[in-house]
C-alpha cells in the first residue's frame with residue numbers, strides 16, 4: 001500500500017530569528033508613536049523579495065487581481081472614489097508565500113510577547129496600484145469590531161523615485177489633519193501601524209506600485225455557518 005503524503009513546501013528564504021533588534025524596534029515604534037517604517041531587506045533577504053516581486057507581477061499581467069472593496073460581506077462596496085487598487089489574497093501556497101508567512105508569524109509572536117496584543121492570526125493580500133490609482137484617507141479596522149489590530153505593508157518596487165508618487169501618507173493619531181510621515185514604497189520597506197488608530201492614505205501612483213498588505217487580528221477564524 002502506498003501512502004499519499006502531502007508535498008512539503010520548502011519556504012523561500014531563511015526563517016527569521018525570533019529575537020532580533022528589529023522586533024524591539026517594531027514594538028517600540030508601535031507603542032510610542034502608533035506606527036513606524038523600517039527597511040526589512042536584511043530580514044527578508046533578496047531571494048524572498050525577488051520571488052514575491054515576480055509573483056505579484058505575474059498575477060498582475062495575467063489579470064488575476066480583483067478590484068478591492070470597502071467594508072465586509074454584504075456591506076462591501078466598490079467605490080472608485082475611495083480606492084482603486086486591485087488585490088489577490090495569499091494562502092501561503094507557494095514557496096515565496098510560505099517564506100513570507102514565516103516572517104509574519106514571527107512578527108505576530110514577537111508582538112504578542114512584547115506588547116501582549118493577543119494576536120491570533122493574520123490575513124494578507126497582494127495589491128497593485130496602476131498609474132493614477134490611490135486609496136483615500138482611512139483607518140484599517142472596521143468600526144465596532146476591533147479585529148484588525150496591527151497593519152503591515154511590505155513594498156515590492158525596485159528603484160522607486162520621488163516622481164513616481166504613490167507614497168503612504170501617515171497622519172497623527174491625535175490630530176488627524178497633521179501629516180506625521182510619508183513612506184516611499186521602495187523594495188523591502190515595511191510600514192507598520194495600529195490598524196484602528198492611524199489614519200493613512202496612498203497618494204496617486206505614477207507607475208505601477210506593488211505591495212503586500214497584512215493585518216494581524218485578535219479574533220479567531222469564523223466557523224462556517226453550516227456547523
Ligand code: OGA
Pocket residue numbers: 127135140153167168191200201202211213
Ligand atoms: C491598505 C493600505 C497602504 C499602502 O491596503 O489598507 O492602506 O501603502 N495600504 O499600500
Ligand code: MN
Pocket residue numbers: 138139140200
Ligand atoms: Mn489601509
